[in-house]
Amino acid sequence: MKHNFGAGPCILPKEVFEEAAKAVLDFNGTGLSILEVSHRSKEFEEVVVETERLVRELLNVPEDYSILFLQGGATQQFAMVPMNLLPENGRAAYLDTGVWATKAAKEAKKVGHVEIVASSSDQNYSYIPKDFQIPADAAYFHYTSNNTIYGTEVFEKPATAVPTVVDMSSDILSRKIDVSEFDLIYAGAQKNMGPAGVTLVIIKNELFGKSGRTFPTIFDYESHAKAGSMYNTPPVFSIYVSMLNLRWLKAKGGVDVIEQENIIKARTLYEEIDRNPFFKGTAAVEDRSRMNITFVMDSPELEAEFLALAKERNLVGIKGHRSVGGFRASVYNALTISSINALVDTMREFEENHK
Template sequence: MKHNFGAGPCILPKEVFQEASQAVIEFNNTGLSILEISHRSKEFEQVVVEAEALVRELLNVPADYSVLFLQGGASQQFAMVPMNLLPEGGKAAYLDTGVWATKAAKEASKLGHVEIVASSSDKNYTYIPKDYSVPSDAAYFHFTSNNTIYGTEVFERPNVGIPVVSDMSSDIFSRVIDVSEYDLIYAGAQKNMGPAGVTLVIIKNELLGKSGRTIPAIFDYQAHAKAGSMYNTPPVYSIYVSMLNLRWLKAKGGVSVIEQENIVKARTLYEEIDRNTLFKGTADKDDRSRMNITFVMENPEQEAAFLELAKERGLVGIKGHRSVGGFRASVYNALTISSINALVDAMREFEENTVK
């Protein structure tokens, strides 16, 4: 048995894989594969309608927000956000909490002035800055809610008094949020929503078409909203599998239920990291992510041996990012507590065999 702790593309529930694989052969008794049906067909239009309805229901999205299914991942959103929200000569405020936040700010700086209001780079992004001020004349404030590489997470939306934009790629649908507190949320699907290839954007309608810029239609949120996410050929299969996964989440009881499961999973692993004499966490305890749990060994020379044991036990994807080292266990929605227990057992076994 394999236990998939990979940071992305994500683990998905078995029942989602089963239904999605069947649709590759034949979709909804159409005689066609989901990979070959027209994106203009009534069958796929129903998929998009249901996917949007599930997003709205699971996240309690207000009626005055548009839900879009786009492409290009979060990296494209790094550019689309300032294209659509930052006026010519305007200023945007960014919180720097890691690689992806840095890349987002760099893209925005090509379109206007970017002010980095705070950064945790001084400690290799192992914490979330707390005391900072945001300029009131900025067009928007941008932050990354969960930092996959460094294992930190922002659990409360900063109160800044200007429009708030958040990259929620790696913790969307993992915990309850109040969408009305945000003006724009974007997320690559490939962590908790579905397979790579589709990007979720939730945007307050009053922001559509307000930047004053002339931008290509393909990068214009308003164009995509008017076309119902059909301005260009959408990523049909990715949207379909995301819909199946959101169905699964709804059947489990929704985001509030999965949040409690995620709390238990993260707490179980963090308790072992803190107890085990051979391991230590890398992120500040107050800012520890529930989705990406980062840790190292007290003696780095033992890491290769633990990775070998993990491989023998079917623990996949726990090697840490090259900029941090050590280990990273990504604990997304579909990962079960049994997989967490398997990792904990391996850590205990390694300790027993090493400390004699």
């Protein structure tokens, strides 16, 4: 058995894979594969309706918000957000907490004025900045809730009176949130919601047309909302598998239940990192992510040896990003506690071998 700690595309539940595999051969008894069925067919339209309903139910999305299934990943949202929300003479406020936050701000600067309200680049993004000021006249405030590369997570929304936009690509559906505190949420699906190819956008309807700009229709949130996420051909297979995964999450008891499981998984691994003399965490303790757990070895020259042992023990995807080095265990919803225990056992085995 492989234990998949990959940062994304990532692990999904076995039963979701099995159901999706059946649909590749025959989707809902149509005699057609889900890969070839028309996106305008009644059968697929029902998939979109159910997927939207599940998102709304699992996250308790208010009625005055639209739920969109788009393409282009979070990267496309880096540009769509300012195009839709930033007026010609306005400015946007951005919190810089890592590579993806930096890229989001970089794209926004191509559209209009951007102010970086705080950054943790001075310590290689190992912490979340605190006590920064958000301009009261900003068109919106943008931040990234979980930083996959650096292993930090924002658990409480920064206080501000301006519209708040958040990139939740790697922690959406992993913990409870109050959607009404946010004005726009976006997330690539390939961490906790489904496979790569579809991007979830949850947007307060009053934001439509907010920038007053003229830009291509394909980048207009309102156009996608009016078309029910079918302004252009949607990513059919990715939406379908996301629906299956959301069904799985609902059957488990929803976000409340998965959050408790995620707390236990993260706590178990962090406790071993802090206990084992060969390893140490890289993120500030108070900002440690539950989704992406980053750590290094006290003796870097032993890292290759540990990776080799991990491979022998069927641990996949734990090599850290080059920006941090060491190791990264991505602990998304579908990863089981047995996989966490397998990693912990391997860390203890390595310790025992070097006594």
